[in-house]
Amino acid sequence: MPRSGAEARRRLQQAALELYREQGFDRTTAAEIAARAGVNERTFFRHFPDKREVLFDGEADLRAALTQAVAEAPAPLQPLDTLLWAFRKAGRILEDNRPFSEPRLAVIAVTPALRERELAKHASLIEAVAEALRQRDVPDRLAGLAAQTGWAAFHHAAQAWIDDPARSLDAHLSRAFDDLRALSGTAQEAKYAARAD
Known part of the structure; x- marks a missing residue:
């Protein structure tokens, strides 16, 4: 007992x-x-x-760690860099729970009721992160977009880390955010090219 x-x-x-x-x-x-x-x-x-x-018991801890890390991020960081900094700090929770995290994700992936709960939890976390960015004086529109985009990059990095444990979660996070910046740069170039036509 x-x-x-x-x-x-x-x-x-x-x-x-x-x-x-x-x-x-x-x-x-x-x-x-x-x-x-x-x-x-x-x-x-x-x-x-x-x-x-x-299977979602750690959500409150992750939310608290993320919002605190956003609040504590160095002042000159831009929103996405603030989120990368925060996800790196909060990611330690996932690393500490890896033996539970990996099979947990597998169960969620094949269970519609759990996927639905996961989406609701993610929406709540994204809103908490957006609010933490607003507290740093990031405009509302940008805070919401940064939180959604940053969370997608974090989720992508976490899945990559589960699939490729030889690299650290931090390395996968860096790569995901670098890829996000590269995509943004590509979009910017396309916008300028379209204007030139």
Whole structure:
């Protein structure tokens, strides 16, 4: 029996992930997760409101780390550079949880209900990042666009890191943001070329 709340929570998360991988999300119940973790079903619901939320428990920590990192980024940085700086700092959460992150993403990828929850969580995180940029006096329109674009680059880098663990998450982040800048430069060149025609 887990002795602490934190230990029970960790065991519930691990049990849920194992069961989701073995028999699928839809066929797994909260009672089965609790039994696998060695706790009762009431303990499960004391920690998680539903069986989807077990896989999204770190969202609040990631949100807090990202918004704090945006706030603490060096003042002269432009919005996308601020986000790269913040994602590098917050990315340590993913690195510390890699053994859970990799199979978690695989389960989400094949489960529509979890993909839907993931999209809702991402939208909430993007809005939190946009608000953190607004607090740095980034205009509203640019803050929203930077947050969405930056999050897409972060998500792309995280998936690349899962697929290619030989390189660090930081290296994948740098590459994703370099690619983003290259795309932006290409778009700018095309705009000038169109005007010249």
